[in-house]
Amino acid sequence: MRNGDVSFWWHQVGRPSPSDVLVGDTSCDVAIVGGGLTGLWAAFYLHEADPSLDIRVLEAEFAGFGASGRNGGWLSSELAGSASTYAEVAGEAGVDRLRAALRASVDEVIGVADREGIDADIVRSGVLTVARSRAQAERLDGELTAEQVADRIRVAGAVSGHFDPDCARVHPAKLVSGVARVVRDRGVRVHEGTRVTSVEPGRVRTERGTVRAPVVLRCLEGFTAGLAGHRRDWLPMNSALVVTEPLSADQWRAVGWSGEELLGDEAHAYCYAQRTADGRIAMGGRGVPYRFGSRTDDDGRTQRWTVESLRATLTALFPALEGIGLDHAWCGVLGVPRDWSASVSFDPTTGLGHAGGYVGSGLTATNLAGRTLRDLVLGRDTDLTALPWTGHHVRRWEPEPLRWLGVHALYRLYRAADRREDAGLARTSRIARVADRVAGR
Numbered sequence: 499m500r501n502g503d504v505s506f507w508w509h510q511v512g513r514p515s516p517s518d519v520l521v522g523d524t525s526c527d528v529a530i531v532g533g534g535l536t537g538l539w540a541a542f543y544l545h546e547a548d549p550s551l552d553i554r555v556l557e558a559e560f561a562g563f564g565a566s567g568r569n570g571g572w573l574s575s576e577l578a579g580s581a582s583t584y585a586e587v588a589g590e591a592g593v594d595r596l597r598a599a600l601r602a603s604v605d606e607v608i609g610v611a612d613r614e615g616i617d618a619d620i621v622r623s624g625v626l627t628v629a630r631s632r633a634q635a636e637r638l639d640g641e642l643t644a645e646q647v648a649d650r651i652r653v654a655g656a657v658s659g660h661f662d663p664d665c666a667r668v669h670p671a672k673l674v675s676g677v678a679r680v681v682r683d684r685g686v687r688v689h690e691g692t693r694v695t696s697v698e699p700g701r702v703r704t705e706r707g708t709v710r711a712p713v714v715l716r717c718l719e720g721f722t723a724g725l726a727g728h729r730r731d732w733l734p735m736n737s738a739l740v741v742t743e744p745l746s747a748d749q750w751r752a753v754g755w756s757g758e759e760l761l762g763d764e765a766h767a768y769c770y771a772q773r774t775a776d777g778r779i780a781m782g783g784r785g786v787p788y789r790f791g792s793r794t795d796d797d798g799r800t801q802r803w804t805v806e807s808l809r810a811t812l813t814a815l816f817p818a819l820e821g822i823g824l825d826h827a828w829c830g831v832l833g834v835p836r837d838w839s840a841s842v843s844f845d846p847t848t849g850l851g852h853a854g855g856y857v858g859s860g861l862t863a864t865n866l867a868g869r870t871l872r873d874l875v876l877g878r879d880t881d882l883t884a885l886p887w888t889g890h891h892v893r894r895w896e897p898e899p900l901r902w903l904g905v906h907a908l909y910r911l912y913r914a915a916d917r918r919e920d921a922g923l924a925r926t927s928r929i930a931r932v933a934d935r936v937a938g939r
Contacts, residue, residue, distance in 0.1 A: 499824050502799030505568040506741045506780070506826035507671035514560045514675070516691030520706040526552040526687075528875065529702045529711035531694045531725075533557025534566035535860070536853050537717035538677045539868025541686045542610075547872055553686045554709060556702060558693035558721075562674030565720055568798060568830035569861055570739060570770045570782045572760050573608075574625060575601040575664035578856040578863040579839030579887065580939055588886035596885050601664045603866045607673075608666060610865075616676030618669050619775040623758035625665040628656040633919035633926050634764035651761060652754035653815050667758050667772050668861065696726040699848040713875055715844075716852040719860065720831030723792035730894040732833035732855050733905065734792050738785035738800045740808045743823040744777045752818035755779075761815075765919075766912035766930050769811050778825070781812050785829055788905040791898055800829035832858045838939050841890035842867050844874035851875065855892075908933050 503509055528544060530537040533555050541553050557563070577584075577597060584593045604622070611618055628647055629635035640660035647659035682688055693705045697716055702709045718725060720734045750756070761771040771781040785804030789795075805827045813820050835841065835855040840863060844851030851874060853867035854860075870882045882888075895901050915930035 499805070500826045501805070502797045502828055504563060504798045505671065505828045505830070506739070507669060508562075508567055509826060510669075511671050511675065516557075516560050518687060518689050520556065520689040520692040520704055520709070522707040523709070524554070524707065525710040526554045527711060528553045528713040528715065529709045530555045530715045530717055531697060531702060532564075532717035532719070532721070533561035533678070533688055533690065534564045534717065534719060535562075535674055535677065535864035536719060536867050537715065538674065538681055539865050540715055540717060540853070540871040541681045542677060542684075543869050543872040544875060545681065545684050545686055547876060549684070554711070555681070555686060555688040556692050556694050556704060556709065557688065557690045560690045561678035561688055562671060565830045565832050565860060566674040566864070567671045568739070568828060569670050570780065571668045571670050571772050571861070572625065572770060573604055573620070573666040573668045573861050574760070574859060575604055575662070575862060576859045578859040580837065583837050583839040584886040587890065592886040595881070596887060599866055599882065599885060600862055603862045604664055604666060607862065607865050611673065611676065614676065614680045616673065616680070618672035618676055620666050620668050620673075621758040622663075622666040623760065624661055624663040625760035625762060626650055626659055626661050627762045627764060628653045628659045629764045630655040630657065631919045632657065632922070632924045636924070637926055638764045648754065650754070650757065650759060652752070653761070654817055655814075661759075665760055667760060669775065670861070694725065697850070699850055711849075713849045713851070715871060715875070716850070717854065719833040719854040719856065721794060722833055722854065724794065729792050730897065730901075732835050733788060733895050733901070734794050734831035735834045735858075735905075736785055736787055736789070736795065736829050736831055737782055737858060738804045738808065738827065738829035739780055739782035740805055740812070740824045740827045741774070741780040742778045742812070742819070743825050745779065745819075745822070749819060749822070750777070753816045765916050766933070767909065767916055769808075769815075779812065779819075781808055783808055783811060784909060787909045788902060790902045792901070794831050795829050798828040798830060800827050804829070832856065832860065835892045836895050836938050837892045838937065839890060839892065840867070840887050841892070842870045842874070842887055843889050844871065846877065904936065908937055911936070
């Protein structure tokens, strides 16, 4: 089994070598720090709105090296944050506007991919969320019976389910590399192999030179903690995935997964899965949730016990797959703010902006954030700039060792809550409610 090498997705399409490395000092109109989907979408929409802009994207490795090329491939309308947190700012109507904007963003991504010739194995197939205990069923309040769930996918122990049509299956590396190709074709410079060390008003310092620009956008998501002065802004939370060998026709019949739906569950330490275009199951979930000092992974490598945990989850859902081979395992980091709610911001007086903190729901949210940054940078007053995540501020995470102790204790609590609920508890465990308060959710 391959472990790391960024991700299975990049291994499939071919891991790129950094290109257009920055050489010396330069200047431009807009400097974007981070070559993931947030930065690339911001570049795409800014150039579309004003082709005269000189836009530079600065990336330490290669475009899509981070979560954009490692995620589970859910182009989902799921809210990137806490509904109650956003409601405090804009009320329930504001939350509804944000939900609607995310739903529309699913079709926006699909439409751009179609127009620009980005073949990313996209199928607008929806997502099936299952409950496998009475407590999960109470939380989910799904409209599907156990029999109706089995008609879609035969998940062992499923007692109810919910189907959301506003979701599409995506090959992450094909999507992010396609967007990178499009912005390059339009004249945006993507300086890969160019690690940024600090960001200041009007200036970005890198290991290869300084870029001066009146507008600087920080789009680093889970890697934000590696930037000077930002270690406690967003927590780099780890998520891990495994992908099976291709399933046989008999195995697919046994699990009953004949469509292209995404699959998730209602556990506190939840899992997420997709049926890949080449006939595998890719399944993800939490591994080691956080590394001391906000460190990130080593080229996507994950721990052996994480792999075995995901294997156990896979075979618990699908006992017929007991003993199936795993071809690849990897992990990545996602940005988690202290209140678990994403934000998009731009200060016209300093020219500094940022977007991120998507808490694992970023594949769609990055597109909406990119369009919102466009409007903020260009000084437009639009429906997007009025969304409740715009200008959202949150306090910083605690210093070490409190940060490490708190996060690891948090996930022990969630796993303990899952064990109690799996044992027959009919309601959400009080342990999980305590964990939610500790987390700030």
